Amino acid sequence: MSTQVLIAGAGPVGLMLACELGRSGVQVTVLERLAAPMRESRASLLNTCTAELLHARGFDSLLDPAQREVKTHFAGFPIDLSAAPSDYAGHFKVPQYVTEQVLGDEAQRAGVTLLRSRELTGIRETGDRVACAFDGPAGRVVLETEYLVGCDGAGSTVRRLAGFGASQRTATRELLRADVVDAGIRDRRFERLEGGFAVANTRRGVTRVMMHVRGHEPVRRQSPPAFSEVASSWKKVTGEDISRREALWADSFDNSYGQADCYRRGRVLLAGDAAHWHMPIGGQALNVGLSDAVNLGWKLAAAVTGWAPKGLLDTYDSERRAAAARVIRHVAAQETLMLGGAEVEPLRHVLSGLIAIEGAQHLIGLFCAGLDDRYGTQGDDGLAGRHMAHLRPGRVPGVLSPDLLTAAPTGVLVRFADPGQAAGDNPVRRTPAAQSVSLPNGAPLRIVRVAQPPGDGVTDVLLRPDAHIAWAGCGERRLSDALSQWFGAPLPDNHRGSRA
Template sequence: MDADVIVVGAGPVGLMLAGELRLGGAEVVVLERLAEPADESRASTLHARTMEILDQRGLLAELGTPPNDGMGHFGGVPLDLTGLDTPYPGQWKVPQTRTEELLGRWAAGLGADIRRDHEVTALTDTPDGVQVEVAGRGALHAAYLVGCDGQDGAVRGLAGFGFPGADATRELLRADVAGIEVPDRRFERLPAGLAIAARRADGVTRVMVHESGRTVPDRVGDPTFADVVKAWERVTGEDIGGGTPLWVNAFDNTRRQAEEYRRGRVLLAGDAAHRQMPVGGQALNLGLHDAVNLGWKLAAVVRAQAPPELLDTYHDERHAVGRRVLDNIEAQTLLLLGGAEVDATRKVLAELIDLPRARDRLAGMITGLDVRYPAEPADHALAGLRLPPTELRTADGTTTTTTALLRSGRGLLLDLGAGADDASPWSDRVDVVRAEPPASGPLAGIGAVLVRPDGHVAWVSGADDGPRAALRRWFGDG
């Protein structure tokens, strides 16, 4: 074997997965078709849950403090994100190039072998492993392979994954343009379509435009800047043709999801597993959360610390989350790009979205903070959710946080006063920490919690006689 796991694709999702696998002790080779990192900054929004995950891995200090916008939207209707129960409410503006740089340096520092100019052209999945052919470089073998190579990547097709869904009916053109002066527009609905413009600190303006009633063209490749200029003028009446385009592309409302996220020894994550319109900055965050869910499980399997069936939980958990995100994006697309027929619905939503429960429900969905996985006891308010970032005082008097305790990438049995059962059989993969939580807050009154390496609560005291059944389920036999 050349590695335990081959990851195809060195975008943010593939690099996040590579780092997670290395934390779990797996040997990883990342194969990337491009010879150099892309200089296009397609996705630029990190949501609250992603920021918590970066904190869990100790990456926020290097990231610094990026610009933050507390006001999100649902289908163009303003949505206040500042009231979320997280240290990182809002939308954090980080160019995708910066996210890739950060995750690439982290993964490589942990020992991931990242190989550029390596294009996968064929693969064979057998009961014993996966073999891939790399153009001009021969074959590589691994126990498992994960396709993180995007919506147009090779792995999904080569491995025979079904990818059902619906083709595009609506399109937005997008460009980063220097040297133009246009008013900032936040989802401005005009008689001829939708216009969005946001000027960055460096003077570059990102424009997006949709023409109502215009069919999606049968185009090969990205649109030209001339296409954007003409569409912008038809919708807004403004001429941006004198600007300098730095990047031009288009995105549409194609909706597809892989029928399964695992076929034998091949798995999919990120846009390789789901294709959606990037409304609300959800696509990149969804993919990063796929990687964090999968990484620790796959590492445990290849290290024989858990049975292969643990990988089935990746499909069960993340396919459901992906389907839910696609549903909310489809709803937002109709609200955002629909004509006069959606005006009444938008008006009603604008009234409802100011109600705290409605606002929090939509905000939790978009940010990923409300994702709940199976856990025990199922009816406990905390079971299956991410462990809320909380300050703790440990038994030796040290002050720490729940996110800091997860930085090892191991499981965490947090004894909050119940005297948690002996977990020594799992000491090579689960840390036991005795600590005192604040008198009020999400952990107040809880005796103990078992937390998965991805930060989600697997067990809360009171579910049974102790955490051993949950330890065996998620971390194998001790």
């Protein structure tokens, strides 16, 4: 038995990666130890960056019915997301099991093989293959793969078996959470009280309560806390008695965090919670994991299909490890500011003044929206490495929308008219015509010609399939270099120098 890529774990990240690879024609097998899909709400917030990538991949059925909120918070301070440069500004509320179901359906349509009740238990690298052993209904089976990706969650077996190191901090604080029917208490957002921290939010008669008891040491748990423990903690923090109410469920989480020291060891890679984990403040974890999957998908497809330029696959590690490290720092800062005692009050005071400044509000808004990643330090144009959303405000309105990336997981070269040609009444084409070409090494590319005067000396924009700008500038020579760096070859002769 063999496959080109084996993914351990059919959580949202494994399924998204499977979709990306399947769309590129890669043979993919996903192993999942659970017999049936998970039914918990878990990470229920999709940010702007994720919404853009879901839209570009035809997952509007996830976004259209979702409740959208343009108000969010950083450490409890209000942040307005409406100014984000996207038609999808805001956060979309979607229970995690719904996201998983839609991604799972799409993966199957893309030809992915999903094997449930299969637990990966052993791996052995043999030159250009990885032999993976798993236990399932038919006993122990070994499957050979060109690449193995561990998307198997924070307690990742792949991370352990492949010998990845990880830096981590153990828990120092714990939060309890429950959904309580007819709780009979008032709603509150991020209340800092003498005894700890409390949140209550009621929807349709059910109140989600969340609390931290200051000074309470985290405990090692084998199962979720009983509601009596939640009620007793709530009383300690707020003085209110909810012990006679009924809870639909209760759970706990803590402020431990960690990250794998690298995301690739030879033919084994990590993505999602297997690579980084932290407290679920601000709903970043799932979104960071989905961006891992989209960053890795096209690079791994390029490696398997044979057109990847040297070093392309390694950029997954450098780009996404830095992105998650930044999120972990932001989450740790928020946790300290929200759960810390009187000692954090001066810091909160300073921060509240800073956040009121428009530029600071915008920067933190971009972080919350997931649009602030910048990969590498290429170029001095201020654009390369950024999400394509950064090209939109006032520069090329209406053209650089996620729709440019809908057709297939290829790069897109956007060629703007020369200033002379674009003079007069040339309209901005809102749905520019695209032409598919193959680069000399077989890499697929789409060229979109746009009749619009270029801004800031930019006549060409090269987009990666993950919606990041590979290069933006002018000049055939520099364009050829950028194409060779990211897609392995320059334009074919018959396409050089042609614009709108």
